[in-house]
Structures are given as structure tokens and as C-alpha cells.
Amino acid sequence: MGFFETVHNRTNTRSVKWDMRRAVFQSEDVLPMWVADMDFQVPQAVNDALIERAKHGIYGYTIINDDVKNPIINWVSKRHNWKIRKDWLSFSPGVVASLHMAVQAFTEPGDNILIQTPVYTPFYNVIETHDRKIVKNPLQKQGHYYQIDFADFEEKLKQGVSAFILCSPHNPVGRVWKKEELQEMARLCLKYDVLILSDEIHADLIYPGETHIPMASLSDDIAENTITFMSPSKTFNLAGLQASYIITSDKQKRKALNEQLEKQGHHMLNTMGNTAMEAAYRHGEEWLDELRNVLQNHKEYVISMLEEKTDVLTVTRSEGTYLLWIDCSKLELDSKALQKFMNETAKVGLNAGVNYGDEGALFMRMNIACPRETLEEGVKRLVNAVNNR
Incomplete structure (x- = not known):
């Protein structure tokens, strides 16, 4: 078997x-x-790494060093054709926690945040918990496929939106957004000064023949207006070990996000999550x-x-x-x-x-x-x- x-x-x-x-x-x-x-x-390499780490028997505070960061950089480059830098990386227990931090760092109570429905259920909570308002850009079902209603997307942004939470690939409808779709969403967000919070946790789980394109990889301007959330948790079935990372190329945005992470005590990884992430990206x-x-x-x-x-x-x-x-x-x-x-x-x-x-x-x-x-x-x-x- x-x-x-x-x-x-x-x-x-x-x-x-x-x-x-x-x-x-x-x-x-x-x-x-x-x-x-x-x-x-x-x-197996992940299990082996966890067992070897457990043999040490001491689980004190754990740093996230280049042994963890370099495999992430190599993975994102090889699998997604995106060159990122070590200093762009921040860490948190999970993508949902990171989204909570980002909403608090970059928006104010009462602000509108756009989502493309039907969409991953925690997005609603991430917005409403912090007294922000949900704005919907419903995806359009056409036969067995979903498309973006760009006229509605622009109209909603025009009415005043602070941030857009992108689900890429999209959960639950399974879309892997094409380059042209990503470019148009990014163009409109830049036009109306809307920050893109891009949840790309499913980036590695695409079907043969498809290509995941990180939103921030499209151009420097788009990168500076995008915060990307990734993790090995869905890819390698590590959700219970709570390890994720955030990629932010814009220095000021990264500083604001890191300050928010530290305020909430979410800027470190647990020892086993740290170990598993390195092993998965090196050997998985x-x-x-x-x-x-x-x-x-x-x-x-x-x-x-x-x-x-x-x-x-x-x-x-x-x-x-x-x-x-x-x-x-x-x-x-x-x-x-x-x-x-x-x-x-x-x-x-x-x-x-x-x-x-x-x-x-x-x-x-x-x-x-x-x-x-x-x-x-x-x-x-x-x-x-x-x-x-």
C-alpha cells in the first residue's frame, strides 16, 4: 500500500x-x-527532525535563524519564482493570527475591508472582531467556474475601502488566479490606495498544469502595496505545530506589522514548529x-x-x-x-x-x-x- x-x-x-x-x-x-x-x-524527514530535536529534551525560547529563513527563501524562489529577502520575513503562529495583526496595524475601527465571497470563514471574524466593516465583491459563478466581477470590484473600492483580503488560491472555490486577474486587482488597489493582504497559504497545493503567482511578485509597486501570508502548514499537514511567516518588502509597513506582532506576543515560533518548517522546506x-x-x-x-x-x-x-x-x-x-x-x-x-x-x-x-x-x-x-x- x-x-x-x-x-x-x-x-x-x-x-x-x-x-x-x-x-x-x-x-x-x-x-x-x-x-x-x-x-x-x-x-519522513519532518518526523525525523522532530524526533531528533525531542531527544535533546530542552525546549527553551527558540530563535528563528538563517537555517530556517534560507529554506523559506529558496522554496519561494523555486516553487513560485519570487525572489525575496531575509529581512522581509516576519513570523507568527498562523495566517489567521497574522491577518488579525495586519488589520489592527493598517486599518482603523469603522474602516471598510473588502473580501471576495464565498470565502474562508475566518475572514469575516478578522474584520468584524476589530470593529471594521465587511464589503463584499461576490465572485460570479459561470458554469463550473468562478470569475471576478471587476466592475463591482472597482465600484466597491471607489466607495472607500482601506484594505482588501485576497484569498489566493481561493478557498473554497479553488481558483488559482491568472496573471491578468491579479494584475487588474492590483492596478485597482493602487489606483484607490487600498492595501492588499494576500492570504497565500494554499500556494503550494495547486493541480498539475496550474501556476500560482504571488501577488507581490508582479512588480515592485505592487509588492510595496501587498503583505503576503504563507505557511507550510497546509502544504505539509503541520497546522497543529503553528508556524507561519509574512513577507513584507516595504520597510515602513514591515516595521508597523512587527510592532503589532510584538504587542500581541506573536513574534516567535514554538520550537517544534520552527524545526518542522525547516525540515519541510529542505526535504519535502x-x-x-x-x-x-x-x-x-x-x-x-x-x-x-x-x-x-x-x-x-x-x-x-x-x-x-x-x-x-x-x-x-x-x-x-x-x-x-x-x-x-x-x-x-x-x-x-x-x-x-x-x-x-x-x-x-x-x-x-x-x-x-x-x-x-x-x-x-x-x-x-x-x-x-x-x-x-
């Missing part, structure tokens, strides 16, 4: 995905295919390339099964992430009834689309980063429930 086919028992490991089934879905019988972590073990490339092929096969399997075996479920043609956005509108259920159907009838634990915005009310989000055996069981449950309803 291949590395990515091994089924690992994650119950009783304090796993949010598996050990919170009753709390989230009111049942232990639900097959969890929701929260965005993978049911795959990390690259072969593992990642194999993973991307596995996910591609999984995506094609889900699309073919749901669309050939049912007449009501269609899957957005995602270009990145291991999350599939499933259109369930033909079931003719409202969002609450749809969730109940998935939980109680299909017994598959998916993310409710309504949580990503009103535009997602009749959708569900499926995590396909699991062994094929698990994937097939989940798809079988969905198909049987839909066809026997």
Missing part, C-alpha cells in the same frame, strides 16, 4: 477533525471530510509532488462519481487546494435542511457552504486529502443518500 493510501486512526489524538464529530455533527457515525487538514502523515519537495498527483486523481474521481452517478450534485472545477466546492442546489433543500441531510442521511461530515457567505448557502465543501479508501467511502455515502432520497 502506498504512502498516501495508508489509513491512520486519528481518533483519540485530540484531532479537531475526528474527535469533534459529535460536537460538530451530533453523531460519531459521520465520516469527517471537513476541516482543512490532511489524513496523511508528514514527510518530492513528497509534495506525489501528493499533488494523488489529489488530482482524487478530484477527478469525485467529479466523475458525483456527476455520473447522481443527477443533482456538481463540482466546481478547482485549480488548487484539496477542498472541493459542491453545488447541491438541485436537491432543492435550504441550507439547514441540506446540512441535516448530509449529517443524518448521508452521514458525511462536510463544511456547510453557507458559512462562507450567503452565496454558498446551497453548497458544501469537501476535503479530499485522505486515503483513497476513505474518499471512496465518503463518495459512496453521498451517492447512495442522494439516489435513495
Whole structure:
């Protein structure tokens, strides 16, 4: 059995995905295919590095030195064709924490912040928690694909927006933005003096044939107006180790962000997160390339099964992430009834689309980063429930 086919028992490991089934879905019988972590073990080199570090047995305050920074710089250069400098890097436990810091550092209470809905649920909290106002630029669904409404985008910026939180690649619709799309968003943000906060945590998880382009890599002017948030956590299944970094080329913005991080005590990494990030970026490339092929096969399997075996479920043609956005509108259920159907009838634990915005009310989000055996069981449950309803 291949590395990515091994089924690992994650119950009783304090796993949010598996050990919170009753709390989230009111049942232990639900097959969890929701929260965005993978049911795959990390690259062996990462485990080896963590074990070796644990042998030392002392876990004091840990510096982030060139042994960690250089692999990040090399990774971003090789995988994303973007030359960054060591002094552009800042660190925090996670991208969501970093976004909270950035919103506080660069906007004021009452300011408008734009997001492209349906979108990653913490974006809403990042804005509203700090008394900022959400402005929506809804993505336009065209068949199996989503596009940006640029006329609406400009109109919203024109009305007064302080910052734009970009999700790139986009969660949950799976778009990997093309160069022309990124350039136009950046052009309009520069025109209306809107800071770009670019969440690129899924940058490495793109399907073969696609290319992720960091927003800040497009030009120096765009870089100076962009703060980029990245992490190995989604790429290598390290979310529980809490390690992420921020790339800011503009000196003044970097200073303001670092001051905010220090105010909140978020400017250091834990010892194991530090160790895992270095090992993953030094030794994880072969593992990642194999993973991307596995996910591609999984995506094609889900699309073919749901669309050939049912007449009501269609899957957005995602270009990145291991999350599939499933259109369930033909079931003719409202969002609450749809969730109940998935939980109680299909017994598959998916993310409710309504949580990503009103535009997602009749959708569900499926995590396909699991062994094929698990994937097939989940798809079988969905198909049987839909066809026997």
C-alpha cells in the first residue's frame, strides 16, 4: 500500500477533525471530510527532525535563524519564482493570527475591508472582531467556474475601502488566479490606495498544469502595496505545530506589522514548529509532488462519481487546494435542511457552504486529502443518500 493510501486512526489524538464529530455533527457515525487538514502523515524527514530535536529534551525560547529563513527563501524562489529577502520575513503562529495583526496595524475601527465571497470563514471574524466593516465583491459563478466581477470590484473600492483580503488560491472555490486577474486587482488597489493582504497559504497545493503567482511578485509597486501570508502548514499537514511567516518588502509597513506582532506576543515560533518548517522546506519537495498527483486523481474521481452517478450534485472545477466546492442546489433543500441531510442521511461530515457567505448557502465543501479508501467511502455515502432520497 502506498504512502498516501495508508489509513491512520486519528481518533483519540485530540484531532479537531475526528474527535469533534459529535460536537460538530451530533453523531460519531459521520465520516469527517471537513476541516482543512490532511489524513496523511508528514514527510519522513519532518518526523525525523522532530524526533531528533525531542531527544535533546530542552525546549527553551527558540530563535528563528538563517537555517530556517534560507529554506523559506529558496522554496519561494523555486516553487513560485519570487525572489525575496531575509529581512522581509516576519513570523507568527498562523495566517489567521497574522491577518488579525495586519488589520489592527493598517486599518482603523469603522474602516471598510473588502473580501471576495464565498470565502474562508475566518475572514469575516478578522474584520468584524476589530470593529471594521465587511464589503463584499461576490465572485460570479459561470458554469463550473468562478470569475471576478471587476466592475463591482472597482465600484466597491471607489466607495472607500482601506484594505482588501485576497484569498489566493481561493478557498473554497479553488481558483488559482491568472496573471491578468491579479494584475487588474492590483492596478485597482493602487489606483484607490487600498492595501492588499494576500492570504497565500494554499500556494503550494495547486493541480498539475496550474501556476500560482504571488501577488507581490508582479512588480515592485505592487509588492510595496501587498503583505503576503504563507505557511507550510497546509502544504505539509503541520497546522497543529503553528508556524507561519509574512513577507513584507516595504520597510515602513514591515516595521508597523512587527510592532503589532510584538504587542500581541506573536513574534516567535514554538520550537517544534520552527524545526518542522525547516525540515519541510529542505526535504519535502518530492513528497509534495506525489501528493499533488494523488489529489488530482482524487478530484477527478469525485467529479466523475458525483456527476455520473447522481443527477443533482456538481463540482466546481478547482485549480488548487484539496477542498472541493459542491453545488447541491438541485436537491432543492435550504441550507439547514441540506446540512441535516448530509449529517443524518448521508452521514458525511462536510463544511456547510453557507458559512462562507450567503452565496454558498446551497453548497458544501469537501476535503479530499485522505486515503483513497476513505474518499471512496465518503463518495459512496453521498451517492447512495442522494439516489435513495
